[in-house]
Amino acid sequence: MKKSNSADSRVAKARLTAARALVYAFLIFLTVLCLFSFYMLFINATRSNADLQGGFRLFPSDYFFKNLYNAWTDASINIPRGMLNSFIIAASSALLSTYFSALTAYGIHAYHFRLKKLAFSFIMAVMVIPQQVSATGFYQLCVKFGLTNSYIPLIVPSIASPVVFFYMKQYMESVLPMEIVEAARVDGSNEFSTFNKIILPMLKPAMAVQMIFAFVASWNNYFMPALLLDKAEMKTVPIMIAQLRAADYSKFDMGKVYMFILLAILPVVIVYICLSKYIIKGVTAGSVKG
Numbered sequence: 001m002k003k004s005n006s007a008d009s010r011v012a013k014a015r016l017t018a019a020r021a022l023v024y025a026f027l028i029f030l031t032v033l034c035l036f037s038f039y040m041l042f043i044n045a046t047r048s049n050a051d052l053q054g055g056f057r058l059f060p061s062d063y064f065f066k067n068l069y070n071a072w073t074d075a076s077i078n079i080p081r082g083m084l085n086s087f088i089i090a091a092s093s094a095l096l097s098t099y100f101s102a103l104t105a106y107g108i109h110a111y112h113f114r115l116k117k118l119a120f121s122f123i124m125a126v127m128v129i130p131q132q133v134s135a136t137g138f139y140q141l142c143v144k145f146g147l148t149n150s151y152i153p154l155i156v157p158s159i160a161s162p163v164v165f166f167y168m169k170q171y172m173e174s175v176l177p178m179e180i181v182e183a184a185r186v187d188g189s190n191e192f193s194t195f196n197k198i199i200l201p202m203l204k205p206a207m208a209v210q211m212i213f214a215f216v217a218s219w220n221n222y223f224m225p226a227l228l229l230d231k232a233e234m235k236t237v238p239i240m241i242a243q244l245r246a247a248d249y250s251k252f253d254m255g256k257v258y259m260f261i262l263l264a265i266l267p268v269v270i271v272y273i274c275l276s277k278y279i280i281k282g283v284t285a286g287s288v289k290g
Contacts, residue, residue, distance in 0.1 A: 041265075044258040052254040067259040077240045078233065079260060086236040087267060089151055089225075090218040093158035094211045101164035101210070102203055106195055109172045110181055120169075127162035131223065139227050149231045154224060164210045171206040208275040215271050237264045 044052060045067055046060040072079055108120055138153070147153045176199065184194040200207070222238035229235055235243075241264065244257050 038265075041258060041262055045255070045262045047255055047258075049253045049255045052258075063255055064259075067255040070253065071256045071259040071263065074244075074256065077235075077243055079240065079263065081233060082235055082237050082240045083263070083267065085151075085234060086219055086238075086264075089154050089236065090215045090267075092151075092155045093218040094214040096155065097158045097161040097164050097214045098168075098207045098210045100159045101161050102168045102200070102207060103195060104165050105168035105172055106199055109169055109176065110178065123162045123165055126160075127166065135223070135227065138224075142228060148228050149234055150228070151234075153228055154218075154221075158214070158218065161214065164214065167210060168203065168206055171203065175202060212272055212275050216268055219268055 043057065043060050046062070046064040047057065048061070048063040048066070051057070051061055051063065104123075108116060138157075142148055142150075142153045180198065180202075181194060184198055189198070220238060221236075222242065225236045226239055226242075229239065241257070241260060244260060
């Protein structure tokens with residue numbers, strides 16, 4: 001009987017080891033698959049336009065600094081200004097959306113009022129409406145109020161972010177006991193002071209995760225900036241990339257385009273690196289209700 005149990009235990013361990021090896025192999029494959037596109041972007045940024053026309057190459061060339069110079073000093077676009085414009089919009093949108101979404105989620109989570117369920121349902125309904133549906137009316141409104149060629153309509157509407165609100169509310173249900181809020185009230189803390197000094201520090205992981213997502217979404221946004229911005233000095237990175245790709249064929253330089261794309265993703269990578277230590281903690285805690 002003991003021998004049978006020992007044999008069954010060894011078989012179970014062998015199956016578990018094989019299953020883990022299979023999972024790790026699959027995860028490694030996915031990682032390589034995801035990173036390969038970034039690797040090829042770097043490789044193509046080191047090649048000349050003529051070299052790129054020759055087909056696929058797995059190893060870097062020696063045209064990196066030439067492409068960098070050509071992209072950075074291109075007369076038709078101002079890459080440094082475009083990256084600054086995109087950073088201002090993306091950083092402002094990320095900060096506003098995470099803060100005010102957390103504030104709204106706190107109001108729904110911590111207070112009990114008659115229309116609480118209706119307010120939550122309304123926010124969830126807004127979440128499923130695509131941006132393109134309201135784009136025409138929003139553009140006409142911006143024209144009417146003279147907000148074209150302005151960053152205001154690209155930043156201020158990000159305050160109302162139903163997706164971020166929903167995530168923050170779920171996170172609060174996991175990590176925010178109401179006893180803490182009630183203790184702060186007993187000590188005489190006002191509501192905004194409680195939120196800013198007590199609640200926000202507890203929400204750092206979730207806010208870091210949502211700031212990354214909001215920053216990337218705003219940085220890559222082409223649709224609304226293309227509708228609202230037509231002055232060269234106000235255009236963002238996605239608009240400039242589209243301009244480079246639409247250049248006359250005789251002036252089209254694929255090496256310069258790849259270099260610009262490489263430069264465009266660097267701020268996103270930097271933001272991710274700065275906030276990455278919060279990602280696993282934030283996603284894990286926010287997905288499990290305590």
